[in-house]
Every structure is written in structure tokens, then in C-alpha cells.
Amino acid sequence: MADENTILTKIPDELTLQIAALLRNGLGGQPTTTNSENLSLGIKLEGDNYALWATLMKKAIGGRGRSSHITGEPSPPSKDDTAFAKWEQDDQCVFTWLIQNIDASLVNNVSQYPTAKTLWDGLAVTYGSETDSLHVFDLHKRANSLRQGGDTLEDCWNKLQKIWMTIDRRDPNPMKYAEDIQIYNNKVQEQRLYQLLTTIDDKLEPIKRDILKKDPLPSVEAAYAMIRREVARLNILKPSTTEINRPI
Structure with missing residues (x-):
């Protein structure tokens, strides 16, 4: 210990x-x-x-x-x-x-x-134990079950980042050689990408599909940037209340 x-x-x-x-x-x-x-x-x-x-x-x-x-x-x-x-x-x-x-x-x-x-x-x-398996399990469970709900996209991202940072500290990369370290890190990135896409609202399904079609898959940071741009675009295109209520 x-x-x-x-x-x-x-x-x-x-x-x-x-x-x-x-x-x-x-x-x-x-x-x-x-x-x-x-x-x-x-x-x-x-x-x-x-x-x-x-x-x-x-x-x-x-x-x-x-x-x-x-x-x-x-x-x-x-x-x-x-x-x-x-x-x-x-x-x-x-x-x-x-x-x-x-x-x-x-x-x-x-x-x-x-x-x-x-x-x-x-x-x-x-x-402070870095080998607390129960705590690491709980962190992974929280990351997998997190949903956006009424939170903003930024709030979701910050919550996931906090969980991931704690996982990295408590359960660091166990690999020894550079090639194995990179393979492990790539798998972690892929897992976190799936967690991000699962967390965000279903109304963003089109951008989720676009991200998953990419080969190779983007990093979780790049995927978040793509989602942010799409959210910004949708907000810009969203009709105002006045336009919605305007008689045809």
C-alpha cells in the first residue's frame, strides 16, 4: 500500500x-x-x-x-x-x-x-488507495449510467471528465511497453467515446451516428467538439418563439 x-x-x-x-x-x-x-x-x-x-x-x-x-x-x-x-x-x-x-x-x-x-x-x-477495486467499479458504473437529463452538454462533459480523471488516478495504465500502452489507451478512448455518446440526449442521434461511422473513430475530445458544433448549429437554426407563434 x-x-x-x-x-x-x-x-x-x-x-x-x-x-x-x-x-x-x-x-x-x-x-x-x-x-x-x-x-x-x-x-x-x-x-x-x-x-x-x-x-x-x-x-x-x-x-x-x-x-x-x-x-x-x-x-x-x-x-x-x-x-x-x-x-x-x-x-x-x-x-x-x-x-x-x-x-x-x-x-x-x-x-x-x-x-x-x-x-x-x-x-x-x-x-487515497489506488487499488480500491470497489471504488473503481463504482466509478465505472457511474460513468456508464450517467445521462444528460436537464444538464447542459458542458455539464455532462465536466461530470464525465471528473469521473475519468479519478479512474486514471486510481486505476492507472498497467502496461509496460510503449506499444502496449498505446493499445490500452486507444481502448480506453473508445470506451469513453461510447460513454459520452450514451450520456448525451437522444435528440442528437444523427451526430452520434456520424461519429460512429468514422474510421478510425475520433478521440473522445474530438467527438465532444463535433457534438458542441452541432448543438450550436441547432440552437442557431431553432426558430424563435415569435416565429413559432406567427400566424401563417
């Missing part, structure tokens, strides 16, 4: 960009508070966003000089040491910060840990 540092070093470029965006925008418009008893990142751990959350959380705790309570270095003082009472108070504070930044639906599963370090390690094992 990879340790927490190994997990964090594998954050993909997309997550790095998300971190930069959050920092530019003041952590989602909710800057870290100055009250020593409270700390808000502006985002909460929801499971899929562990890598981003852990990176920001580690920086926020480190910024308040409490990194040792999640890294374990240096080791805490013994219980008979006069410094233990102060260490325990600080540890409870860090524990509270962690809980404050975890989604309410997950709190009951993690609140039983005795120290901030054991809580931090438990979160890394539960949500």
Missing part, C-alpha cells in the same frame, strides 16, 4: 491545475479562517477528491505550524512529559480541523480515530 506521500506525488496535472485555480480564487471563495479553533478549505472531502483535498489540507495545517500532528515527526511526547498536555490540546485542534473539512456523510465512519495522525492515515488508506 502506497503511503500518503507517495499518493500525493502522483496527483495528475489536472488536479494540479485545480489546486492552482482554488488558490487563485481564495479556496473557492471561503478563505482559511484566522480563528485557531476553526479551519475551512472551502471544499470538503467527499471521497473522489481525496488527492486535491489532502494536498490543500496538508498545506493549511502546515501553515499553522501543526504538521507534526499528521506526519508523526517528531514523535509526540510521552504521557508523563510536562509537554504532553499542550501536545494533546494541539492534536485535538488538528483533529477538529480535519473533521470540519470532511463531508457530513463520511464523518461517522472516521470520527472514532483517537488522534489526528491516525485519522489522517485512515483517510489515506480509505480514500
